[in-house]
Amino acid sequence: ILNVEQSPQSLHVQEGDSTNFTCSFPSSNFYALHWYRWETAKSPEALFVMTLNGDEKKKGRISATLNTKEGYSYLYIKGSQPEDSATYLCAFSIAGGFKTIFGAGTRLFVKA
Amino acid sequence: DSGVTQTPKHLITATGQRVTLRCSPRSGDLSVYWYQQSLDQGLQFLIQYYNGEERAKGNILERFSAQQFPDLHSELNLSSLELGDSALYFCASSVGDSTGGYEKLFFGSGTQLSVL
Numbered sequence: 001i002l003n004v005e006q007s008p009q010s011l012h013v014q015e016g017d018s019t020n021f022t023c024s025f026p027s028s029n030f031y032a033l034h035w036y037r038w039e040t041a042k043s044p045e046a047l048f049v050m051t052l053n054g055d056e057k058k059k060g061r062i063s064a065t066l067n068t069k070e071g072y073s074y075l076y077i078k079g080s081q082p083e084d085s086a087t088y089l090c091a092f093s094i095a096g097g098f099k100t101i102f103g104a105g106t107r108l109f110v111k112a
Numbered sequence: 113d114s115g116v117t118q119t120p121k122h123l124i125t126a127t128g129q130r131v132t133l134r135c136s137p138r139s140g141d142l143s144v145y146w147y148q149q150s151l152d153q154g155l156q157f158l159i160q161y162y163n164g165e166e167r168a169k170g171n172i173l174e175r176f177s178a179q180q181f182p183d184l185h186s187e188l189n190l191s192s193l194e195l196g197d198s199a200l201y202f203c204a205s206s207v208g209d210s211t212g213g214y215e216k217l218f219f220g221s222g223t224q225l226s227v228l
Binding site for chain 1: 160
């Protein structure tokens with residue numbers, strides 16, 4: 001059974017705080033790891049797709065790292081802003097398969 | 113706007129009925145994915161099509177079926193509906209190739225299905 005675990009389930013931070021979330025996935029048959037940002041009343045939007053162990057991606061104040069050997073990825077947000085409030089979804093794709101399996105997400109609330 | 117169009121946006125129906133959800137992928141995308149979002153559940157993968165052919169299956173019930181047409185739009189058919197089928201159904205698309213899995217998915221705005 002392919003299971004993607006995200007922690008924490010939710011997070012409340014103050015504006016300006018830096019924060020990070022964890023995504024754990026099966027390390028065998030790894031193909032790709034995705035991060036998506038999902039704002040309330042909108043559709044999920046892709047942030048990053050990473051495929052190689054040690055990959056690091058950055059987009060503005062948001063960055064992500066990948067460790068395929070131990071099966072985890074971190075998403076970092078530097079200097080959180082209220083507009084960063086959203087659910088951050090991690091998704092895992094297996095080699096040779098075409099499924100992209102999502103975790104339950106981390107709900108981030110940034111208070112001004 | 114992701115470029116993925118889903119219709120209808122909202123659907124209210126009764127138990128035992130059958131409905132069809134429609135998805136038009138982004139121009140040029142060959143892969144279409146269907147996901148179900150229920151209360152307190154993450155996005156549950158249902159099924160994927162690539163260029164008209166079924167490519168991967170997830171936790172899709174036998175009462176549900178899907179297809180992708182030659183013009184690449186896709187339909188998800190849900191029959192003998194039960195109360196528990198009430199959910200937000202998302203369609204996503206990607207460029208798609210023979211390997212898949214490493215491409216960003218572009219999501220539609222979803223169809224909210226309410227079974228009463």
